[in-house]
Amino acid sequence: MKLAIDAMGGDYAPEEIVKGVELARDQHSDIEFLLFGQTDKITPFLKDNSHITIVQADEVIEMGDEPVRAIRRKKQSSIVLAAQAVKEGKADAFFSAGNTGAVLAAGLLIIGRIKGIDRPGLTTTLPVITKKDQDSFVMLDIGANADSKPANLVQYAVMGKYYAESVMNITNPRIGLLNNGTEADKGDKVHREVHDLLLETENINFIGNVESRELLNGVADVVVTDGFTGNAVLKTVEGTALSMFKMIKGSIMSGGVGGKLGAAMLKGTFNEVRNQMDYSKYGGAVLLGVKAPVVKTHGSSKAETVVNTISQIKSMIDTQSVQNVISYFDDQAKKAANEEENA
Template sequence: MGSTRARIAIDAMGGDNAPAEIVAGALKARQELGVEVLLVGHADQIKASLAQRKDVDISHLDGVEIVSAEEVIEMHEEPLTALKRKRKASIRVAMDLVKENRAEAVVSAGHSGAAMAAALLRLGRLPGIDRPAIGAVFPTINPNKRVLILDVGANVDCRPKFLEQFAVMGAIYSEYVLGVAQPKIGLLNIGEEPSKGNDLAVRTHQMLAENSFISFIGNAEGRDVLSGNFDVIVCDGFVGNVLLKFAEAVGEIVLQTLKEELLGQGWLGKLGTKLVEPSLRRFKQRVDHVEHGGGLLLGVAGVCIISHGSSQAQSIFNAIRLAKEAIDCEVLERIKSQYPESTQQSPVSQPSAES
């Protein structure tokens, strides 16, 4: 396993700041990571964004390719309906590039439901995986440790075997991408005892305890999520998405409150702000979703990173880096190794991703 010269398809029209910030992040990744990028979307708008950059000669863009896609799936549109109607939508064209082996990964900051639906419809699921899951990395109280939460929005309703599959995929990702030896797995619940929680939690606890592939250490309560005692925590997408949005808000509120309190103390507060500015910057890096780039959609037959809708250049860069790490660490191949090709899969049902 080593670093590869990955080709990554970027949904240049996805997100609040498309295409300018998406293009900027992709160019940064091209320059600093050595990846080849395929910018998918309105060719004229992408070229205009490139032309605005003083540091880029658009007549000599080695490793950067523009792939035309005339349509965009808007945030208010129903994912499956829009994907079927808009065959030239940027997210669909990007997924097709992976399907056709012209790219190894997709990065999108657009409609998350459309990204998941496109991945399922165009790439399909990995053998043995009933439902894909979106994994998000959270900071913990230990500055040298992170925790992977999944699912954070792909599946509102889950069965115990779905959560068990999430745990297996999360363990693989934690070990090979995040570098955690024997990652500790937890099940998000309302109490530590195996009998606590609803029927889903109780049945899932038993299945995880019996799975020899993972190191399951029990239930994780809400207060345990950021404790650093767990490396992977599994839950259904409804709870996970609420947790994700809450964590993002808390980080922003804490940072803003600290600044307001310090600045409200007059010149002494301003002096204090200058003194603690490096610490505030490090705090922001630990809690800001921008630093993590996005969530990896685990369980589909391709590397797919779903970024925050408000992503700017740095976040897109980090998302591309995340995609490259997943490729270099052969995450898909490692998940496949846990589920034989003969495993029967149930038909794909309508995705219920949070958008």
């Protein structure tokens, strides 16, 4: 198993990327790591190069670069060369903490879409805070596409199902459509159409509409939405969690000696809550619908998140999650062709 890693992407690259790769290498002896980037900047942080190969990339796509233009102009960048390695079969997956738009563009333009997928979707794993038998759920699309057609959301549901089964080990995952109410007739014209299409889709466990206030309560295993809404919900969840912690900290600091003593006694509880809300432990966001795993972590990711993301990618490869999606849409195309021929 070989992973192509953009060593130059992220706020703490290449140091934290290299640290994370070395930790992952120590955990997974069956993985070969290809680190794409500037050799002179990567080497000082590399303590042991076993199972690690540095591939020189003269250019770096910066966070502020326009994604598609950068992919086309910076042909020797770490992102482009890493994606190219996957396309050419030299690596099995592509991982980066760099420019999100550029990573998505590289996945689409270089690695390519699965036949039958109109628009790949970006998925993330979020925590469930109230159920003991469920610790997380998957949501997609969270920003790959601002505009989506009903058929796109149906494809997200299918891809989300296979991802939840293979990576999260969930049997027959519950799939919900994010809407402004749980009734079947809720939402705009697009959402009502998607609801009806999902009811008709075979081999998925569609449970109907779900509301955003119930997401962290584990209302579904896979939550389907358009990229605009998904991105807004994701940032709302992140912002609310951060604001709550700041508010609690502010109240403690202004509460005098009693407040600080109480906080000291509850330190373990606060750490447990913070850990439960830390979705980075589940890995990165996955671009589902392309021919190989393409995974993007947050730009502020450090070594621990890199390790978690590599474990996530390994699960995708071991369980052939991408191949399962390819097979599903191949079967759908054959079925449609047979129906047309017999009509």
